[in-house]
Amino acid sequence: NDILVKVENIKKYFALDSGVMGDKGEVVHAVDDVSLEIKENETLALVGESGCGKSTLGRLLIRLLDPSSGHIYYKGEDISQYSNRKMRKTRKEMQIIFQDPFASLNPRMRIIDIIAEPLTTHIRMSQKEKKQRVSELMKLVGLRSEYMMRYPHMFSGGQRQRIGIARAIALNPKFIVCDEPVSALDVSIQSQVINLLQDLQEQKDLTYLFISHDLNIVSHISDRVCVMFLGKVMEIGDTHEVYEHPLHPYTKFLLAASPVPDPHLRNQKKLVLKGEIPSPIHVPSGCRFHTRCPFAREICKEKEPPLVTREGRSISCHFPLE
Ligand code: SF4
Numbered sequence: 001n002d003i004l005v006k007v008e009n010i011k012k013y014f015a016l017d018s019g020v021m022g023d024k025g026e027v028v029h030a031v032d033d034v035s036l037e038i039k040e041n042e043t044l045a046l047v048g049e050s051g052c053g054k055s056t057l058g059r060l061l062i063r064l065l066d067p068s069s070g071h072i073y074y075k076g077e078d079i080s081q082y083s084n085r086k087m088r089k090t091r092k093e094m095q096i097i098f099q100d101p102f103a104s105l106n107p108r109m110r111i112i113d114i115i116a117e118p119l120t121t122h123i124r125m126s127q128k129e130k131k132q133r134v135s136e137l138m139k140l141v142g143l144r145s146e147y148m149m150r151y152p153h154m155f156s157g158g159q160r161q162r163i164g165i166a167r168a169i170a171l172n173p174k175f176i177v178c179d180e181p182v183s184a185l186d187v188s189i190q191s192q193v194i195n196l197l198q199d200l201q202e203q204k205d206l207t208y209l210f211i212s213h214d215l216n217i218v219s220h221i222s223d224r225v226c227v228m229f230l231g232k233v234m235e236i237g238d239t240h241e242v243y244e245h246p247l248h249p250y251t252k253f254l255l256a257a258s259p260v261p262d263p264h265l266r267n268q269k270k271l272v273l274k275g276e277i278p279s280p281i282h283v284p285s286g287c288r289f290h291t292r293c294p295f296a297r298e299i300c301k302e303k304e305p306p307l308v309t310r311e312g313r314s315i316s317c318h319f320p321l322e
């Protein structure tokens with residue numbers, strides 16, 4: 001498949017205190033030199049512990065945040081410096097689905113206006129056309145269109161997320177960042193929403209960046225998986241291959257710590273990490289995982305391992321597992 005979205009050496013640093021970077025104020029290295037590609041029609045999952053920069057990276061890809069440096073390509077075009085005006089057309093093709101379907105819906109707006117909002121900002125349409133289009137979208141996400149005049153609080157969590165999805169697909173996007181789209185939902189509802197996302201992907205040729213900390217869901221939905229730690233990519237590869245044979249110690253730890261219902265994985269030896277997650281303000285030298293890695297040697301403290309790609313698998317580690 002062709003590459004739809006590509007990032008090169010993207011960084012996002014936030015300055016604390018003084019607000020001036022390079023000044024005494026401390027700097028959060030939220031996303032720290034990430035390069036990756038997302039192919040047309042695939043689902044790339046982004047996993048890692050909270051605070052590792054997943055959501056920031058997702059927002060950078062669709063230019064909801066401006067990068068500190070680096071490049072973002074959409075369909076081969078460098079959009080990293082596009083002005084808001086220039087982004088308008090591209091933005092129609094890029095959408096986001098948020099984690100909390102309640103916080104992301106305006107409680108004072110009717111469902112019809114929430115779903116139609118992206119449409120009416122881009123296209124002039126009559127009230128009749130708007131109703132027609134919203135009705136189609138509601139059906140597409142499994143909601144009854146008679147409810148379009150209601151307000152968000154009258155819907156359950158799962159229904160609210162369906163409303164968020166209807167809004168996200170209103171402009172026929174190609175690329176959707178799904179930021180923990182089911183983590184706020186009851187487990188019983190999660191698989192319904194996941195199935196809906198998968199159906200829509202098939203029907204509408206969508207490409208997803210699927211941000212999640214739930215490795216079980218990721219194993220169902222994603223083609224490839226990208227593991228992040230402290231703003232950096234540790235490993236990228238085919239989801240099943242990575243799950244079966246993680247090559248980065250951090251990936252192995254994440255898999256061992258998660259209740260994945262696969263007997264093969266359950267039997268893998270547990271990996272116990274030392275200490276706590278370091279702060280993204282004081283990033284450890286060399287391999288930023290070295291303070292926690294049970295396999296760390298001297299060189300790991302001194303030299304940052306580059307991301308090396310072999311046979312479709314990328315790993316950033318001096319001593320990959322075998
Ligand atoms: Fe562990 Fe060293 Fe690999 Fe980092 S580079 S993950 S510290 S073995």
Ligand code: MG
Pocket residue numbers: 051054055180
């Ligand atoms: Mg997040």
